[in-house]
């Protein structure tokens with residue numbers, strides 16, 4: 637079988653499509669007609685998936701990137717049950733389709749995570765027993781060991797998908813084992829829950845700040861096309877987020893952010909350093925080491941919103 641190597645260097649960063657209307661749930665008691673998983677092909681080697689709001693209000697985004705030797709699935713969503721959330725079947729089909737276009741004698745799947753919170757790892761078990769598959773555990777030591785970190789979190793290590801090289805760095809603060817990935821092929825900066833158009837929960841603020849500094853530094857030495865997190869929680873109205881638990885977000889903003897917005901997050905975070913609590917900005921909301929009271933208010937707003945049934 638011919639093993640024609642795809643060139644992931646010459647044309648990088650490749651032009652892809654962000655022209656997509658993401659599935660965003662249904663109002664009130666209305667039944668959502670959304671599929672459980674939306675599949676968007678950014679380019680022929682890069683797929684962005686979204687878990688439906690009808691399956692989990694978290695509606696996380698997942699990333700599937702193909703190289704010559706292996707594909708990386710970054711995150712496995714918020715739902716373990718394959719009947720409700722058929723991630724394995726979806727990924728198997730996407731891999732099969734890719735391999736049909738680019739035949740290979742062997743091909744590996746690596747399943748890793750932006751960070752270890754439950755809404756990013758719940759589908760891991762669906763990949764247990766899959767042939768030629770490595771699932772990286774959510775634990776910090778497993779993440780460090782798998783990617784080869786010797787100087788966590790500052791080090792930038794590379795992970796090669798086969799001619800498609802990813803740069804990986806530690807970015808704790810939201811979660812102790814959080815990583816940020818820069819993909820040289822697409823120019824994506826994959827920021828997990830650390831930077832996204834929504835609520836940025838900084839549980840360890842000094843680490844969060846240091847991570848943002850490193851993410852900006854990484855973005856400044858690379859060509860970044862899109863800064864991509866794992867959730868969308870902001871409406872299109874500046875400073876206005878959907879309530880926690882919202883299952884209908886018709887006016888949500890785009891997933892992708894710019895490097896300018898990444899710099900804004902960093903500047904905003906520096907401006908609220910030492911000020912514990914909730915800080916609202918146009919494109920995101922920073923939770924600086926949220927107290928029980930801050931978290932209660934967030935939950936209460938979500939519950940009230942549900943009772944009112946306004947969405």
Ligand SMILES: [Zn+2]
Pocket residue numbers: 751753810811829
């Ligand atoms: Zn998280």
